[in-house]
Amino acid sequence: MALSAEESGRLARLLSEHADRLTQRWTERVGASLRGRLSQAEFARQVQELHRSMIDATRNGLTELSAEQGGELRAVLAELSRGRARQGFTATETAISVFAVKDVLLELMEESPDAGTLRDFVAFSALIDQMGLFTFESFVRTRESLIADQAEQLLELSTPVVKIWEGVVAVPLVGTLDSARAQVVMERLLQTLVDTGSPYAIIDITGVPAVDTQVAQHILKTVVAARLMGADCIISGIRPQIAQTIVALGIEFGDIATKASLADALRHVLRLTGVDSARRHQRRES
Amino acid sequence: MERVPVLKIGDILLVSIQVDMSDQTAVTLQEDLAERIVATGCHGVIIDITALDIVDSFVGRMLSTIASISRVLDAETVVVGMRPAVAITLVELGLSLNGIRTALNVERGMELIAAARADEWVLTDGDEDAETTATT
Amino acid sequence: MTAGVDLGAPQIQAIRSDDDVVRVRQLVRTVAVAAKLSLVDQTKLVTAASELARNTLIYGGGGSAEVASVDDGRRRGVRIVFADSGPGIPDLDLALTDGYTTGGGLGLGLSGARRLVDDFDVVTAVGEGTRITITKWSR
Missing domain, CATH: 3.30.750.24 (STAS domain)
Known part of the structure; x- marks a missing residue:
């Protein structure tokens, strides 16, 4: 289990309380690494979608990305990775889009530290790691199918009679x-x-x-x-x-x-x- | 049991195999054909296998036997219309259909028979003609 | 499910006569089409099945063919099991040699069929019978 139901609830609260600031900081952090290959507006929309589905999932007591409550979140992540793979971004750039939220969460949590902060952050990180790995896997799958398609097209192209x-x-x-x-x-x-x-x-x-x-x-x-x-x-x-x-x-x-x-x-x-x-x-x- | 029809067109017997033949049907065809060659005095046999989606070793052997029998009866056999997938499979199976002449379609098969008969004609037709072909 | 072909359950065709060999070919063709084998692969599989069904009839004294659509997680395929309770094959290596025959054929049945499929497995015991399993996978 990545995090307990209570931790999941606390993450949901954290995500929704500072919604605007969080998505803004998240977009800024990643925007730099995308270097204009993806419009700011488009990425902001992706972040908001991701943010929203993270809130939905954690409100429903998500403890594991692969759990039933994570269905919607997984779909959003898969969609994001597919898009990135097709647009020619690297696997690292794609994964960073997800991992960046960690830094933002840490910033927010450091503002009002208490005894449970560290424990919570470790738990949240575990979930985000799962999200990152899932992104990476979707990315690779998309790339593989792209390569297979291209190989087939090449086969068609390269054998004229x-x-x-x-x-x-x-x-x-x-x-x-x-x-x-x-x-x-x-x-x-x-x-x-x-x-x-x-x-x-x-x-x-x-x-x-x-x-x-x-x-x-x-x-x-x-x-x-x-x-x-x-x-x-x-x-x-x-x-x-x-x-x-x-x-x-x-x-x-x-x-x-x-x-x-x-x-x-x-x-x-x-x-x-x-x-x-x-x-x-x-x-x-x- | 089904029987494969044998048609006579001019000097040629045309066999168009349209059904998935059982081994017995294939053997009957072989016998029918020998009889028809003798009865009609035809000098050419075209076996059209366009409709066959497989040729296994039994049918392959039947085709070879028909070719040999008709050669003995002074008729030329051409197998026409073999599908690419069938040809690829036969190669893999190791069946080379030795001694069988093949053509892409019925028309080409007829040309092949006509050419073969004409060659014989030239060879048996006095010295003059034989010389002209030799110089070309 | 496609009409007439239940992809889950294997279909069994008895091999007792010449006409049954034709039926085996037709059944294998239907299942191979449903399993989306390429045209060349279908042709290879049906040809192999024809050779083995004839062997079952002539050498095994009749038997059966069990045709099933299979899936190994990555690709689909067709598996056929030919079984008879005939005399068995005394020398399998010899029987798998090109050109070897005891029945007056071309001696390409067993060896040729093996070249046409992806997996080929023979279990035979003298006096008890022969069981040949072949599989063709989609490319």
Whole structure:
């Protein structure tokens, strides 16, 4: 238990008796650290909201932030941390917004000290610590979900499959390929083959800094899957270091066509299709 | 038991698998197809699996067997319309469908059969034609 | 709850005939869709289930498949238990080798199914039967 029901009541009284002074001092203390990235008015509103829900919670005899009476207060704290995380504040700056109230409480309590003051302050501090930690956790959770969202967006962004000729699609791979991304590329490429009815695909790895066994496996599997569907893949843009790695790792590219550049690969495909149609053309004439 | 219909279009037999086949249905299809190839004298078979949401080792083996049987009966088999998810799964399963020709859709499958027949034509069609293709 | 699929309770499908193998596939598909597996993962799971259901029928002399939607706190998934009281598998390592078969198949059923799922567990005793548990988790 952070504080007893009586201490909770005393905190409620302290908070409500000096309401105006308290919120003002609180806003001032934190306002300096926010350095204008959040408007004074906005922060003042947040402080007032926090102050009000602290009073409500402690009036109801809050002894622990995680208790039922703390529901509203937790919601306000979570909202505050979410906002800060999205606005790009650091975890420390966010936590200070809450911890600052400690100093303000101490100032108020020092004005009329009695025997119980120290004990009370320690108890109040315990509650505020819980609030600070809760803020920190919400902050981290928000950041994590932001990162996950961004990773997903990046995945979407970084794997374009483009049609470069009638019957030919290309995937220019850029950046490090991990397993998840390789899988997305693989699925997207195969689906594009179906959607566009293209029997040729060029996988260009000019922009891939390194290839390890796993990535090579993914590329090989894509090529085999495309073949099962009735399409051919050509791999282009293999840089010297990557060629060395592939050989050193003992990866067998078998009968998969590899070309130095995207242009070579396209020329190769056009020659394949060109010969076909030329032959058919000739036959029709004879 | 359900039966998969076999349609004759010109010189080609078209099989469009629309149901989730039981193993018995697959075996029956294999038998039906062999009979129809002989009865119609067709030289091409297209098996459209666009509607199949999975191909397991049993269906995979059926496709290989059909391809082998029709080759013996002088017909070319092309499997068309395999879905990406199915292809990815087959690769993981370790099934390579060796000896089966594949195409993205029915149209491409028909082109493939026509090209294969034409190649044979050229090879068996006197020296003159064979020479012209060799020089291209 | 989705109509027809109670996500809480596992659903049991007997495997006694060819058509039951088809029913297992359909049941697994429905549960996998409800568990929000990606299309590729659904396909992998249904294919694995098809292989194992056929094994249960051919080698185990029939049995059952129990399909359940599961949750490990972080992700959702589908767990399937294939059980039969057939002859069991005398040499499990050999049975899990690519290309090994006693039934005239391609020998990819057991080994292939293992590659298609995330968790794969076999309990078998000669003369008593086989119980294979597979799980596929959402990515």
